[in-house]
Every structure is written in structure tokens, then in C-alpha cells.
Amino acid sequence: xxxxxxxxxxxxxxxxxxxxxxxxxxxxxxxxxxxxxxxxxxxxxxxxxxxxxxxxxxxxxxxxxxxxxxxxxxxxxxxxxxxxxxxxxxxxxxxxxxxxxxxxxxxxxxxxxxxxxxxxxxxxxxxxxxxxxxxxxxxxxxxxxxxxxxxxxxxxxxxxxxxxxxxxxxxxxxxxxxxxxxxxxxxxxxxxxxxxxxxxxxxxxxxxxxxxxxxxxxxxxxxxxxxxxxxxxxxxxxxxxxxxxxxxxxxxxxxxxxxxxxxxxxxxxxxxxxxxxxxxxxxxxxxxxxxxxxxxxxxxxxxxxxxxxxxxxxxxxxxxxxxxxxxxxxxxxxxxxxxxxxxxxxxxxxxxxxxxxxxxxxxxxxxxxxxxxxxxxxxxxxxxxxxxxxxxxxxxxxxxxxxxxxxxxxxxxxxxxxxxxxxxxxxxxxxxxxxxxxxxx
Numbered sequence: 001x002x003x004x005x006x007x008x009x010x011x012x013x014x015x016x017x018x019x020x021x022x023x024x025x026x027x028x029x030x031x032x033x034x035x036x037x038x039x040x041x042x043x044x045x046x047x048x049x050x051x052x053x054x055x056x057x058x059x060x061x062x063x064x065x066x067x068x069x070x071x072x073x074x075x076x077x078x079x080x081x082x083x084x085x086x087x088x089x090x091x092x093x094x095x096x097x098x099x100x101x102x103x104x105x106x107x108x109x110x111x112x113x114x115x116x117x118x119x120x121x122x123x124x125x126x127x128x129x130x131x132x133x134x135x136x137x138x139x140x141x142x143x144x145x146x147x148x149x150x151x152x153x154x155x156x157x158x159x160x161x162x163x164x165x166x167x168x169x170x171x172x173x174x175x176x177x178x179x180x181x182x183x184x185x186x187x188x189x190x191x192x193x194x195x196x197x198x199x200x201x202x203x204x205x206x207x208x209x210x211x212x213x214x215x216x217x218x219x220x221x222x223x224x225x226x227x228x229x230x231x232x233x234x235x236x237x238x239x240x241x242x243x244x245x246x247x248x249x250x251x252x253x254x255x256x257x258x259x260x261x262x263x264x265x266x267x268x269x270x271x272x273x274x275x276x277x278x279x280x281x282x283x284x285x286x287x288x289x290x291x292x293x294x295x296x297x298x299x300x301x302x303x304x305x306x307x308x309x310x311x312x313x314x315x316x317x318x319x320x321x322x323x324x325x326x327x328x329x330x331x332x333x334x335x336x337x338x339x340x341x342x343x344x345x346x347x348x349x350x351x352x353x354x355x356x357x358x359x360x361x362x363x364x365x366x367x368x369x370x371x372x373x374x375x376x377x378x379x380x381x382x383x384x385x386x387x388x389x390x391x392x393x394x395x396x397x398x399x400x401x402x403x404x405x406x407x408x409x410x411x412x413x414x415x416x417x418x419x420x421x422x423x424x425x426x427x428x429x430x431x432x433x434x435x436x437x438x439x440x441x
Contacts, residue, residue: 010197012036012102021200024097026069032100033065033111041065042103042112043073044244045093046129047080050388052244054112055093069095072115083127091125092118099237101199105248112199114237129390130236136394137232140401146278146285146295148397150235151202151227151377154242155209155270156385157263158185158221159256165219173268175212175222183208188253189223195245201238202228210329211268222268229277229377232397236389239272243385259385261315262322269323269330271384272314274396275348275377286376290352292338294410296378300336300345301412302403303380303396307334307344308438310399313391314383321439323384326423331381333434337418343381344437350376382437
């Protein structure tokens, strides 16, 4: 980050300390608290139910602050995870300084941080979802020499009584990128985006989504917030905080917000598509000479092989399987393709064209020579809002690594590639040749 990027960063600590969050130290945290009149510190950590838990500390003096930042605190693991028994359940929650942010909802000035779990011997809790993801990313790098990066497309519905918003009725199932006044909750979405960014989230964009309907006196409006690719461990943290922000702001406004995979039949479900890319020395490895690389195809093959296992972490709710049906832009079979929304893994447009579209649209501009190769990703389309975020990311890292460990990866990739809509009648023979995804959890 250069000085301008640091100063413009939405996270107050980054702007104040003039360093990226990845470089935060304990002394930085203490200095920020001291100079910004912070009165409280929150430890936050994900539990087995997929929600963030919170422990509050009043800062009475600097010695106490140093103690909690250094030593963390005890928590009851049996109340957080079903796999920990009450007989020996104490865990340590230790803050990760790089996750620090000023709580946008707290009336009392509060600094919050995500925590990692440690066992009685002071070692990372081996079964903790966050540490499982850490191990999976390390194993991916050990095998491939590359960093595993990811980002999510977080979809949700806002639900409000119809009588409060009865002007400019939206068109049923036509809400994609809709503007106000037909889209009623754009301002809510942009405020969520601002708070997520303040909490360290790296956001690409937000928009209104397809789902927009009225049912039993309530308006249901679907929205999406999409992130930028970062290290997968950070991507999971950012999605966790984003769901917390959206729910809290919805509560303040009196809106019911849901990430449920499917609300009713025939209407758009809410997914959590995960985009991935692999980098080496800061360079994206997804393309070779403008086309999808062998590296990317091997990773896709791994995901084809382990697709059922990925669903165990990405689709944990029975309603997940009402979303994964034909003709709803949701996958039903194990396959992949370019720009194809009927497949499990999609290769989206990646700015690989040789033309400078900016110059064509803006004739006064000079040719930019922008390196668009950094933008290419592949997208896993089965996960949804019920996903176990850290375990889903870990599963994807393991599946992609698997593609580098099997000798016939490129053959698998070729066999599972499709370039048609598999749900059209004329393509039913192709559909029959593809393995079906599990239809229950």
C-alpha cells in the first residue's frame, strides 16, 4: 500500500496508523486505543452455529489492556462447539491484531478483533474451523507453491411489510441491477457496504439481485455484496463480519434479513458463490497467453472429483437443495464451463480480450496497457448462505490441491467440460453423461 491508499482506507486503524492491517502490532493497537479515546475492546470469534460470539472488556488502564491483548481470555468450548465435551472444555481466545476495527454499532467507542482458539497447552485448537482453513491453505501452498485466494458473492433478502413500500412496484424476478425507486433497499445495502469496509472488508461492488417479489403481504428484495480476492483465510473472516454487519444494521432499521438458500419455490434463491484464483510472487496463475491455464484446469478437476464433499460444508440446510434445481441459474450436475451459469464451476469473463475497451468507450483516453490477467478467477456456484464459511474455504483449498495430486486431472477436466446449457432439451444426452450432485444434506 502507498500513502494515498493508506489514507483513503475505510478502516480507521489503517488510516490512522498508516500501515496495512497485516502489519498491525500489539503496540499499534494500544497506541490507537490511547489516542482515539477507545473505552472498550470486544473479542469476537465464530462458533459452531456459524455466528460470531462476543466478549466485552472495559479498558480501565493500560496494564489491563496489555494483559488481555497478550493473554487473551478463557472461554467455554463446550458452549461454542458440539464436538467439545463439558468435561474438559476450557479454551483460550487470542486476538488477531490484523482483524481490528472500530465497531460501527457501539455507542461506547469500541475496538473489536477476531480471535483464534488455543488449547490448554497453548497450541492452536486443531479442530477449530478457522485453524482447519489455515492448515488447508498451508497444504495447498506446500504442494503447489501458490497462494490460495478467494472471495465471496454474498446474497441476502430484505423482508418488510408490503404496505410500507407500495409505490413503484418492482417486476417479479427482474430485480437484477435494478435502481431506485423500483429497488427499495439500495441505501441499506450501501450503508452495509460502508460498515463492512470500515471493518476491513475488501469490497468489489454491490447491487440489487434477481429476486424481487411479494408474498403474503410482505416484500422480498434480494441484494448482493461481492468482495475482492484476498487470502482465503481473510476472505472467510470478511464474510463472517459482513453477515454480522448486515444483520445488525437490519435490526437497527427494523428489517428482517435472511441468507436462507430458498424462500419459496419458483423464486430466486440466495447463493454464496466463491471465486478463486492462485497467485505466485503476486502474479495470477489462472491464464496462460490469454486462455485458461493448465494450473486452473487441474484445480477445477480437483473440484469436480470432490464436489459432493464440498456440498457438505457449502449447503448445510435442507432448503439448500430446493435452490439447486434446473432453470434457476444453480448447478445440479458435476461439470464446468466458460461463462455458463448452468454449471457447478464457471469460468467468468476475465478481461482477456486484446482490445482496450476504455479507449473505445472514451476516445480522448490514451491506451492504458492495464494488466487484466490479474482479474481472472474460477467460480464455485453451489454454496449458499448456510455454508460453514471456514470449512467451505478449507474444502475448496483441499479440492483444488487434489487436482495437483492426481495424475489424470487434465483428463477429468476435459471430460466434465460443457459449452451448452445442460438443462435444455436438445442437450439431455450431455446431461445424462454427467454425475449428479447430491440432492440432500
